[in-house]
Amino acid sequence: MRDLVAAEWRKIWTGRAWWALGLSAALLCVLADAGYLTQALDQLPKGTTTEADLTSTLVQGWFMVELVAALATMLAVTREFSTGAICRTALLGGGRGRVLTAKLVAAAGTGVVYALAAGAAAAASPWLFLAGRAWHPQWTMTTTWTLLGVMLVILVGALWGSLLGIVIRQQVVAIVVLLLSTWLVSEGLLRLAPKIGRFTIDEAMAAVYRSGNDGVLPIPWALVVLAAWIAVAGVAGRTLFLRRDLP
Amino acid sequence: MTDVVDIEGLTKRYGEVTAVEDVSFQVRPGRVVGLLGRNGAGKTTTLRMLLGLARPTAGRATVFGHPYAQLPRAAHRVGVGMDGIGPSNAATGRGDLNIWARTLGLGRSRVEQVLERVGLADDAHRKLRGFSTGMRQRHALATALLADPELLILDEPANGLDPDGIRWLRRFLRSLADEGRTVLLSSHLLAEVEQTADDIVILQRTLRYSGTVADLTRNGTVSLESSFFELVGPAAKEPSHA
Numbered sequence: 001m002r003d004l005v006a007a008e009w010r011k012i013w014t015g016r017a018w019w020a021l022g023l024s025a026a027l028l029c030v031l032a033d034a035g036y037l038t039q040a041l042d043q044l045p046k047g048t049t050t051e052a053d054l055t056s057t058l059v060q061g062w063f064m065v066e067l068v069a070a071l072a073t074m075l076a077v078t079r080e081f082s083t084g085a086i087c088r089t090a091l092l093g094g095g096r097g098r099v100l101t102a103k104l105v106a107a108a109g110t111g112v113v114y115a116l117a118a119g120a121a122a123a124a125s126p127w128l129f130l131a132g133r134a135w136h137p138q139w140t141m142t143t144t145w146t147l148l149g150v151m152l153v154i155l156v157g158a159l160w161g162s163l164l165g166i167v168i169r170q171q172v173v174a175i176v177v178l179l180l181s182t183w184l185v186s187e188g189l190l191r192l193a194p195k196i197g198r199f200t201i202d203e204a205m206a207a208v209y210r211s212g213n214d215g216v217l218p219i220p221w222a223l224v225v226l227a228a229w230i231a232v233a234g235v236a237g238r239t240l241f242l243r244r245d246l247p
Numbered sequence: 248m249t250d251v252v253d254i255e256g257l258t259k260r261y262g263e264v265t266a267v268e269d270v271s272f273q274v275r276p277g278r279v280v281g282l283l284g285r286n287g288a289g290k291t292t293t294l295r296m297l298l299g300l301a302r303p304t305a306g307r308a309t310v311f312g313h314p315y316a317q318l319p320r321a322a323h324r325v326g327v328g329m330d331g332i333g334p335s336n337a338a339t340g341r342g343d344l345n346i347w348a349r350t351l352g353l354g355r356s357r358v359e360q361v362l363e364r365v366g367l368a369d370d371a372h373r374k375l376r377g378f379s380t381g382m383r384q385r386h387a388l389a390t391a392l393l394a395d396p397e398l399l400i401l402d403e404p405a406n407g408l409d410p411d412g413i414r415w416l417r418r419f420l421r422s423l424a425d426e427g428r429t430v431l432l433s434s435h436l437l438a439e440v441e442q443t444a445d446d447i448v449i450l451q452r453t454l455r456y457s458g459t460v461a462d463l464t465r466n467g468t469v470s471l472e473s474s475f476f477e478l479v480g481p482a483a484k485e486p487s488h489a
Contacts, residue, residue, distance in 0.1 A: 007350040014336045014346070076336070083333030087300050088390070091315075092322040092350045245301040247331075 001102065004093050008106035012076040022114070025068035026121065033061040037129050044135055052138040055126040056146045056210070062122035063209045066153045069114040070161030070178055073107040077165030078174050087246050096242050103162060104234075111158025115151040122147055142210070149209035149219075156226050160201060163233035166241050190215060201229040249312055251276050251398050251429045252297065256306035259292050265452060266292045269306070272448045272457040274431050279424045281444035281460075282433040283475060285482065288450045290433040291330060291402055298327060298400065310398065322351055326391035328384075329402040334375050340386050341371035344393065351394050361389040366415070380407030388419070399423060401432040405439055417443050441471040451479040 012018065036057045043049040080086040093099035126137035161178065168174040182202050190197030194215040197203055206213050207222035217225060252274035259267040267289035274280045284290045295301040297308040299315040308314070315321050337343040344358040362368040365385040370378075378386060384404055391399055404420075405413055413436075420430055420443055434440050440447065447463050449456040455478040456463060463474050 003349055003352040007346050010346055010349065011336050014342065015338065079336055084329075084331045085333050085335050087298075087329065087332045088327070088335075088347065089350065090300065091298060091325075091327050092347060092394075094322060095316055243302070245295075 001098065004098060004102040005105045005109075008102045009109060011080070012073065012106055012110050017075050018072050018110075021068045021072050022065075022117070025065045025118075028064050029062045029118075029121070029125075032064065033058050033125055033129055036061055041133075041135075050138070051135050052140045052143070054130075054135070055137045055139055056143045058126045058129055058137075059122045059143055060146050060150060060209055060211065062118045062125070063150045063153060063205070063211070065114055065118035065150075066157035066205060067178075067182060069111050069154050069158040070164075071175065072114070072161065073110055073158045074161035074165040074174050074178060075171065076107075077103065077162055078169060078171035081165075081169040081247055082171050084247060090246055097238075100166070100238055100241050103166070104159065107158050107162035108155065111155035114158060115154040118154055119147060119151045122150055146210045153205040153209050153226075156201075156205065156230065159230055160233065163230070163237045166237040167233065169247070199225055201226065204229070249276075250274060252308070252310055252431060253312070254293070254297065254306070254308045257293060257296055257303050257308055258305040259289070259296060259301060260304045267296070267450070268453045270450060270454045271306075272454060274429060274446070276429050277424065277427055278445045279420055279430045279432070279443055280446045280448060281440035282431060282448045282450065283435065283437065283440060284433075284450040285435060285479065288479075289452050290450055293450065294329065294400055294402055294431075294433060298325075298329075323394040324397050326394060326396035326399045328387040328391040328400070328404060330406070331402075332387075334386070338374050338376075339372055340367060340375055340378065340382075340389075343375060343386070344371070344389060347390055348393055353393060357393060357395075361392045364392065365389045365419075381409060381412040384408055384412070384416070396428070398429045398431070401430065403434055404432055405434055405436050413439060437472050437475055447471070449475060449478050455479055 036054070040049050040054040040057070044051070044054070080089060089099050090096050093102065130137055164178055165174050168177060181200070186197060186200040186202035189200055190203050190213065198215055198217050203213065203216050204222040204225040207216035207219055208226065216222065250273040254273070255271050257267055257270045258265070270289070270293060282290050282293070292301060296303045297310065297315065310318055310321070310325055315325065318324065334343040335346045337346055341358060341362065344362065345355060348355065348358050359368065362371045365388050367382065367385050367389060370382060375386070384407065388404065391401065405416055408416060417439065420432070423430055441460060441464070444460055446459050447456060448454070460471065464471055
């Protein structure tokens, strides 16, 4: 099993996708933090926000790495389906069940790498963005929980991306589903039908990284919802991967 | 002696379309067996069902007495080169083989051995995207040979090869059989299979022939081509030529 996981790991980290996505994510997060900072620099003198709030917000801005972690693991899986390499993986991997487990372990490991990198960048960002300014970072317990929340959703995102890839198989369709569900469906549902919208995986993630969105679930319930989404996707992925013909 | 491959009443339907119907044949150890048929005759589908990549609608297929998924150390006993199975995400030939070797728990030295054997050692640093068709076929063979398998299942291994490549492949397959390995290869290159195979299986959705080349060609008095067309019948539509 160790060799199989190592091979899956190598597949994810071979090629340009992982660093291209990582670089894009870093750029997006820096841009988002720069926007938060500009807003906060207006609000701080008026007292409508505090240094502690700004510190947490700058840390929270790195939640976007979740999308990148999901895309990286999703691309690794769907690329195999599109090239037919998944057949060789199944033939050499000692059974589809083992292959699925190895893929999920490698996806989780990828999530951990992205989470650690994003966590380090997020923790450093208040000091970097406020360097040379009159305001100073104030790290609070809320900031710590925000950071942990950001890191957790990145890990969940990596698993979610891999499972969506296994269920959907088609690369373009999988990416469209991920992006639409993240940017349109969850937000839209939260606004139009908040009682339903807050149970989407993206809004549950938003609750965990303390997005401040109105109507999201309390964090313990959000964690349960995240676990439920991963469990449902895991069952669906396993059932389809074990039963459906491979391309 | 147990048959290496045993296929019994294998059928595959995709909705209304029947790709393979009630096919039965066996492959004996140490033989080179050619699986012949027109395009769309069901050769690849049969091999995919044998390997557990596609689920049969009816019937059963076993390798060394077990369905592939239940065969102990299946990946080490059966080497596969299938049309449509692409490389991993690795950029180079050597990188791709290293990934598959790792999957099998093999070291890099084995990768160098198979590269040497298929004549790709000097080109393995090149990007897979830049490989010629012949190099791709050799690369697929190298992947199939990684685990030093007893049975090789090759789907259209001669496709796209030039005359030199075809001659190389013929000798290569013969050398594998001389080592005691069993080779099951699908092809629609009749003359090629006639020179390479000991046994022939002809499919045209249903089984049309399973036996030795000698019996089919009446010890060389009729060509494999005539026998083939006699068994599969005329094409549904004659191809047009410019």
